[in-house]
Amino acid sequence: MTVAPAQAPARTLRAGAIDPRYLIVFLITLVLVAGEARYRILGGYERLATTLGVCIAAELFLSWWLRGRMVNIASAYITGISLALLIKPQANILWPFALGAFLAIASKYVLVYRNRHLWNPSNFAIAFLLLAAPASVAVLSHQWGNDLRINLVIWAFGLLIAARARVLHVTLTYVACFIVLAMIRNLIVGGPLLAELAPITGPMYQLFVFFMVTDPRTTVSTRRGRIVVVATVALLEAVIRIAGDFQLSLLRPFYVSPPLLALAIVGPIAMWWDLRRTMDVAAAHDPDPPRRAR
Amino acid sequence: MLKLSWRRLAVRAAFIAALVSVVILNARAAGGTDRAAATVLLRDDAHASGIDFVHQEVTLDPKIANIAPHVGALGAGVSVTDVNNDGWPDLYFTTSRFGAANALYVNQHDGTFRDVAAEAGVALLNRPGDGVSMGAVWGDYDNDGNEDLLVYKWGYLQLLRNLGNGHFADVTARAGLRRWMNSNSAVWLDFDRDGLLDLYVTGYFRSDIDFWHLTDTRIMQQSWEFASNGGKNLLFKNLGNGTFRDVTDSLGVGSTRWTLGAAVADFNDDGWPDLYLANDYGPEELFLNHEGKRFEPARAGLEDDSKSGMAVAVGDVYNRGRHDVFVTNISERGFLFQGNNLRINFLTELGRFDEIATGVVADAGWAWGAQFGDLNNDGLLDLVVANGFISADSGRDYWYAMSKIAGAQGDIFEDAKNWPAIGTASLSGFERSRVLLNRGQAGFVDIAEQAGVTDRLDGRAVVMADLFNTGSLDVVIANERGRALLYRNEGKGGHWLELQLIGTRSNRSAIGADVTVEFGGVRQRQVVDGGSGFSSQNDRRLHFGLGNKAPGRVTIRWPSGTQQVLNGLTPDSLHVITEPR
Numbered sequence A: 001m002t003v004a005p006a007q008a009p010a011r012t013l014r015a016g017a018i019d020p021r022y023l024i025v026f027l028i029t030l031v032l033v034a035g036e037a038r039y040r041i042l043g044g045y046e047r048l049a050t051t052l053g054v055c056i057a058a059e060l061f062l063s064w065w066l067r068g069r070m071v072n073i074a075s076a077y078i079t080g081i082s083l084a085l086l087i088k089p090q091a092n093i094l095w096p097f098a099l100g101a102f103l104a105i106a107s108k109y110v111l112v113y114r115n116r117h118l119w120n121p122s123n124f125a126i127a128f129l130l131l132a133a134p135a136s137v138a139v140l141s142h143q144w145g146n147d148l149r150i151n152l153v154i155w156a157f158g159l160l161i162a163a164r165a166r167v168l169h170v171t172l173t174y175v176a177c178f179i180v181l182a183m184i185r186n187l188i189v190g191g192p193l194l195a196e197l198a199p200i201t202g203p204m205y206q207l208f209v210f211f212m213v214t215d216p217r218t219t220v221s222t223r224r225g226r227i228v229v230v231a232t233v234a235l236l237e238a239v240i241r242i243a244g245d246f247q248l249s250l251l252r253p254f255y256v257s258p259p260l261l262a263l264a265i266v267g268p269i270a271m272w273w274d275l276r277r278t279m280d281v282a283a284a285h286d287p288d289p290p291r292r293a294r
Numbered sequence B: 001m002l003k004l005s006w007r008r009l010a011v012r013a014a015f016i017a018a019l020v021s022v023v024i025l026n027a028r029a030a031g032g033t034d035r036a037a038a039t040v041l042l043r044d045d046a047h048a049s050g051i052d053f054v055h056q057e058v059t060l061d062p063k064i065a066n067i068a069p070h071v072g073a074l075g076a077g078v079s080v081t082d083v084n085n086d087g088w089p090d091l092y093f094t095t096s097r098f099g100a101a102n103a104l105y106v107n108q109h110d111g112t113f114r115d116v117a118a119e120a121g122v123a124l125l126n127r128p129g130d131g132v133s134m135g136a137v138w139g140d141y142d143n144d145g146n147e148d149l150l151v152y153k154w155g156y157l158q159l160l161r162n163l164g165n166g167h168f169a170d171v172t173a174r175a176g177l178r179r180w181m182n183s184n185s186a187v188w189l190d191f192d193r194d195g196l197l198d199l200y201v202t203g204y205f206r207s208d209i210d211f212w213h214l215t216d217t218r219i220m221q222q223s224w225e226f227a228s229n230g231g232k233n234l235l236f237k238n239l240g241n242g243t244f245r246d247v248t249d250s251l252g253v254g255s256t257r258w259t260l261g262a263a264v265a266d267f268n269d270d271g272w273p274d275l276y277l278a279n280d281y282g283p284e285e286l287f288l289n290h291e292g293k294r295f296e297p298a299r300a301g302l303e304d305d306s307k308s309g310m311a312v313a314v315g316d317v318y319n320r321g322r323h324d325v326f327v328t329n330i331s332e333r334g335f336l337f338q339g340n341n342l343r344i345n346f347l348t349e350l351g352r353f354d355e356i357a358t359g360v361v362a363d364a365g366w367a368w369g370a371q372f373g374d375l376n377n378d379g380l381l382d383l384v385v386a387n388g389f390i391s392a393d394s395g396r397d398y399w400y401a402m403s404k405i406a407g408a409q410g411d412i413f414e415d416a417k418n419w420p421a422i423g424t425a426s427l428s429g430f431e432r433s434r435v436l437l438n439r440g441q442a443g444f445v446d447i448a449e450q451a452g453v454t455d456r457l458d459g460r461a462v463v464m465a466d467l468f469n470t471g472s473l474d475v476v477i478a479n480e481r482g483r484a485l486l487y488r489n490e491g492k493g494g495h496w497l498e499l500q501l502i503g504t505r506s507n508r509s510a511i512g513a514d515v516t517v518e519f520g521g522v523r524q525r526q527v528v529d530g531g532s533g534f535s536s537q538n539d540r541r542l543h544f545g546l547g548n549k550a551p552g553r554v555t556i557r558w559p560s561g562t563q564q565v566l567n568g569l570t571p572d573s574l575h576v577i578t579e580p581r
Helices: A020-039 A045-067 A074-086 A095-110 A121-132 A148-164 A168-189 A193-201 A203-212 A223-245 A249-255 A258-285 B002-029 B062-071 B399-406
Strands: A087-089 A137-139 B042-044 B077-081 B090-094 B103-107 B113-115 B131-139 B148-156 B158-162 B168-170 B180-182 B185-189 B198-202 B234-238 B244-246 B258-265 B274-280 B285-290 B294-297 B312-315 B324-327 B341-346 B352-355 B367-373 B382-387 B393-397 B434-438 B444-446 B458-465 B474-480 B485-489 B495-502 B514-519 B522-527 B542-547 B554-557 B563-566 B573-578
Touching: A020 A074, A020 A148, A020 A203, A045 A074, A045 A095, A045 B002, A074 A087, A074 A095, A074 A121, A074 A203, A087 A095, A095 A121, A095 B002, A121 A137, A121 A203, A121 A258, A121 B002, A148 A168, A148 A203, A168 A193, A168 A203, A168 A223, A193 A203, A193 B399, A203 A258, A223 A249, A223 A258, A223 B399, A249 A258, A249 B399, B077 B131, B077 B458, B077 B474, B090 B131, B090 B474, B131 B185, B148 B185, B148 B198, B185 B258, B198 B258, B258 B312, B274 B312, B312 B367, B367 B474, B382 B458, B382 B474, B495 B514, B495 B554, B514 B542, B522 B542
Parallel strands: B367 B458, B495 B573
Antiparallel strands: A087 A137, B042 B485, B077 B090, B090 B103, B103 B113, B131 B148, B148 B158, B148 B180, B158 B168, B185 B198, B198 B234, B234 B244, B258 B274, B274 B285, B285 B294, B312 B324, B324 B341, B341 B352, B367 B382, B382 B434, B434 B444, B458 B474, B474 B485, B495 B542, B514 B522, B514 B554, B554 B563
């Protein structure tokens, strides 16, 4: 869950406008403060200290170690908070926060293709923890009181900031796809429609649609491509959910968080394909292409 | 370039090391049983002991058929008493199907029990219009020397007076207790120390819900974490003339959280019994008693830690002379790690409890009833935890379906009709019970399988009692939709001391009496139980393991306030102590 590359030029709305990264920083800080004040969503400040500390330290160290300069820590800050909010481990253990934070940041420097990292950092870390450490880690056990009011506030701010950051189309495409696919799933599996729509009203989806699936650094380069990719994520999520409804035991590890794991599968494939395509196209026109700004 | 490549290699190595570390640490977190030599041997002896009780689940209004197995998976209770004053513990089990009979197993002194519920008049309490049993607690509310029975139900409470001749009379209406509640726990206590047992009954579902005539389906919690739309808990003061008065509001204990477990002890050492509640869908609550005049919720580090509290067990975990608390919760791989709470009491020093549960103590699955007791008489209180919610079709699991609505807005899942149908699916089913051996500062270790506890029934209520007067605590587990288990303790342990207290100025049951036994340089504190765990009540007799030590000073703080000190009690004996007048 990071919104801007460590080394990429920051996108701005217009000259002099606020860097979108800082809007996202503001939004996730709002989520953290409101959720903690009202519902103690962290489950202990040591968790936040661990993820933030490890993320920022790893980002500073790895950027200096590998690239010779320390990068802006906004991205690491967002990743750290996201992990602190999403990881809910077995009682009183801290290692998932420490290792998850390191894996998230290190993935940006290790899991790269043509100098771009393929996974959203927090998405990679959480997906790995869920699949490799199911006896230790769950995702977002806290539901922030299941309170409509605080969720509406976050949705309102989130949509506003997504619009300012020019990723609203990603958010809205995902939400629209989720709703349509929920209806289709309901036709297939039966039961109450609200049960199929219910997940998107929860806090994990807020983090997902505002911070993770919209991460410009790990989304493809074209607007149409981003729409296709996020729709594909929603589609894979629906497939996982239908498998869950039909009790397909092979996919049980994926049922704990279908959207996060769907993104962890679709996201890097799309990035790889996009990077390969755009670089090949660029190379065909210019043997020494500059980096594309999206 | 070479330098850069070397650095990249180092980062990749660190990355892989982190990946591998996750896998290794996860394997450790998964835990396992300890293979050390067991000092506890428990043998399921229910059938041979004449106990063939099978709990039957409640049937509910078809309007909530989609989640009936979930809503109705409660009601297997067990409580211990000496119903006929013969010096041998007896057992009362509850079942929850209309027409099904509760059972009162009277100890035959030969290792067997005989069900006398029907002839005693405490069997057929599950009737349309009256509701079904969820559990029971024993207490001598009229101080006549006979233990009386309060059955809490989804339906009308029922108070049955022990006539002392093997029969009971239903005195509910006369006592002013004919109240419809959807209750899953109750405790006897003498909150004002007037020598009369008062009654605290907790509400789970709202009391305006009649599960057989639902007017609508908006009956569920409005939050999974901070729900406050449960049934109201009620405190009834014993007026001493056979009647009770509802003093809930004036005493300030009318919580509407979804209380599943309650226990009473003097947690802050001020001499007055306090109330500790385990709430489903919400934080635990501790109500501190201010000299019997009012209760106030304590800010003791509990209010922000929202989980799914199921049961409260009270025990002095490290022999510090304090009442610590164990509260069961839910853990399910990948989906939810709430973890059980082991809260060490630092109320007098720091004004709070410190939660220290890790490993096998924290993660016992979907945990229900639990009790402390020294199973090997080594001087440290062990823990038995019953687990498992719904064992149905092992190939179908409801966790995913439930997770769809668990994160949703409260308005959605408050209405039962919006829940996915559970059908024949299991939900944390086939989980095994845990026997957690206390090793002091070395922590608890799970010895269940070694000890012989291998059942995978849906455990609910747990009690411990020296059923056969052998000096060892036996374990009884009431299982939902399953047979009751009696684990006879055949282990070899250390010395022990048992105390049966009889109140004179205090309530005759001595419920709330606080006893500290000193031995080997430590002191262990226990309280006479008026109801604890989940749908259960331990034996009123207190059992202290002593290891290889002799008992030193024994201090009894009676509910009346009288303090009694005893020295030179013979070990390996049951002592009957009457309160000085």
